[in-house]
Amino acid sequence: MSDDLERDLGLYATVTISMGAMIGSGIFVLPALGLKKAGPAVILAYILAGLVVLPAALSKAEMATAMPESGGTYLYIDRAMGPLFGTIAGIGAWFSLVFKSSFALVGLGAYLLLLVPLSGGLVKAVALGLAALIVVLNVVGTEQSGKAQSIIVTAVVLALAAYVINSGFAVEPTRFQPFVSKGSGGIVTAAAFVFVSYAGVTKIASVAEEVEDPGRNLPRGILISMGVMMLLYTLVVGAVVGLNDAKSLTTGGPTGGPSLTPMADGAAGLFGGVGVVAVSLVAILALTSMANAGVLASSRFPLAMSRDSLAPGRLARVSERFKTPLNAIALTGALLIGLIAFVPVVELAKLASAFQILVFSIINVALVVFRESGVDSYQPSFRAPGYPFVQVVGLVGGLALLTQMGTFPILGAAGIIVGGVAWYLLYGRPRTDRTGALGAILARRRDEEPVSSD
């Protein structure tokens, strides 16, 4: 009766999967926003963000090899730190992914309008239409398309490489002066905003049980894909900065905000109208794939929480007709559409990053809890290198980024925590009695403590 998976993903497949999950709004939409915060030093922000994501990716990969049941961020944190933190992480990760998807859809709408002669004011309407379409697709159910995914990744990487190579001839060095125009604080802030550009690396964790020779291929897959993407992002963002007038990037978007189509802006100068079309097509391809994967993956959070009695049971119900978890997808879709309709674009990106940083920080703590608890059931086949220093760096780095994001994102993150606690107290606590690995540590502490005064 087993339906265990086969280990058939080699290093190359692991790297492609990871890169496929990373490429999206981070590079096609965010560079102009980052430029506004950090000046040309936004290039450094991309590297800094990558360094802070890395520990969480390693931590998550280790936990994935210890918990073969298909889980994810929510599951690891819940099993490590109990249902209270599980609730916070589940809601946080859900929001983060839905925000990210809605941001990708707005970006997608912006690139689409470059191809069709319509008013820029329609970005939101187009994004809403696309969101509805993707939600319907997910409700009806889609077939596995691993091949399509790897074709998209290859096409996008080739297109980005071509972009960089060609831009080498057209970049104006003066545009990099002054490099750190907004101070080093600006770099940290920008890093926090472009954090989502690397979040996809943790997808390696969700296929960890299928990776052959995990002790070798998991860390290498993570490091190589992160390395390649850091290099690619650096070069592409460098090209975007070098090709465009800074002012047109930071104010060229809808209602005078940062441009949402920075890649295409550069392409116009590089290859003319054909370049804009080509870049837009690649961006549309990558962003559609990202938004679709985002809706699919984020609907798993309410579903998983429902199965653990942390959310109403009907969210885990699979539709008889479509064989999809209709309620979880519908709830996710409603949030997605609501966000696009009512939240300003830039705030979407900021909040997505803030929630992601929060969850990634907790992921590092979860690993420490598992390692320290010594629970017998925790037997990872891959052990993250550099423990516990890497995790501490990840946690401190994440929290440091979070504090640099400004009031609104911090309030958002705090809101998730407060909301999560409230939901847990009202709904989850009467229905659960799990304690997680943290419970094991606390119980042991109690036993070890000498019985004092009374």
Added chain:
Amino acid sequence: MTTSHKILVPFELPDADPVPPVIAELLDSIEVVVLGHYGLPEQTPPSTARDQFETGARAELETLARPFEDTTVSTTRLVFGRARDKTIDRVAVEEGCDVILTPGRVGAVERLFVPLRGEANFDRILSFVGELLTTNDASVTLFHADVESDRRPGEELLADATDRLVEAGVDADRIGRELAEGADASQSIVDIGAAYDLMILGETEPSLRDRILGAVPAQVTSDTDDPAFVVREPRRRGVVSQAICATTDLEEHR
């Protein structure tokens, strides 16, 4: 002298097509593994679907397995997932099945069609055909499409194959031969095979071409309405996984 065979009979749940009763009768002395694969879209985690649909799926699988004598069904497995072909492959390896039944409709089994490609799986295919023909009085046509690269002339191959079946106790006048020249192997197999009731063919080693275009048996069995038995080498775990690296069943990022 016969090698013992074990047959994997996969069903695509829910609402699977039943195996035609004549096929089930044919197998009444051969060990059968029944596999129910409950197909899911990528939106649905298999564990959730299992919780909800397992009872119904199990009942359906039981009904589907009924035409087979209880004695011949050695194992019944139920898998919820997305990668159907990969699951069939994996279960075949785990259960040591060397023949896989692909579904189709047929009213009576009177004429068998056996395309032979070359040495690969030669013994195993003929041993299986021999076993089928001992419990049934159908006629069989051995077929070969000659290609330039053949190490062995088609005439000789078919003569050798006939001898094997005769040795296995099949009356020589039940055995016919047909040799085609040139042409696209998989297309001529489908065209000629259409006139028959049941096809038995060998699975080939996956070549680079197979990985891109799909293996010949897959093309043949998807183009024909007849049921078919695909005979393969019983492989060890691990060997097979390299052959199917193109299809991976991934959990989504969350």
